[in-house]
Amino acid sequence: MSAFPSFAGQKYLNLESFRKNGAAVQTPLWFAQDGATMFVYTTADSGKAKRIRRDVPVRIAPCDVRGKLGGEWIAARAAPVTGAEFDRGMMLLDRKYFPIKQLLGVMAWFRPRPRVVIAIRAATK
Numbered sequence: 001m002s003a004f005p006s007f008a009g010q011k012y013l014n015l016e017s018f019r020k021n022g023a024a025v026q027t028p029l030w031f032a033q034d035g036a037t038m039f040v041y042t043t044a045d046s047g048k049a050k051r052i053r054r055d056v057p058v059r060i061a062p063c064d065v066r067g068k069l070g071g072e073w074i075a076a077r078a079a080p081v082t083g084a085e086f087d088r089g090m091m092l093l094d095r096k097y098f099p100i101k102q103l104l105g106v107m108a109w110f111r112p113r114p115r116v117v118i119a120i121r122a123a124t125k
């Protein structure tokens with residue numbers, strides 16, 4: 001059973017992470033769901049990756065490409081993943097966003113930057 005039923009059939013999620021001063025930053029992202037886990041990816045030096053490495057509580061909501069919400073916010077926890085979980089997240093994202101993600105990957109060869117996969121799971125009460 002999915003921990004995130006409101007994301008079924010959606011292409012984007014709005015990830016809300018928080019700066020050190022508490023200000024919320026919302027970012028629409030591609031995502032892939034694997035059971036109770038959502039995977040997103042970004043560059044390792046992005047602001048959202050830095051915020052998540054520092055403070056894991058986040059909120060997510062379905063949205064459109066511009067970040068306009070299409071559902072309610074859900075409290076979640078986020079953390080960068082490595083190894084097999086990184087590979088699984090990238091494979092699911094590659095499959096869901098084929099061929100656009102692969103084309104973007106080819107363009108990234110001209111400006112290589114390390115990538116990070118972030119696993120998002122429902123917050124426990």
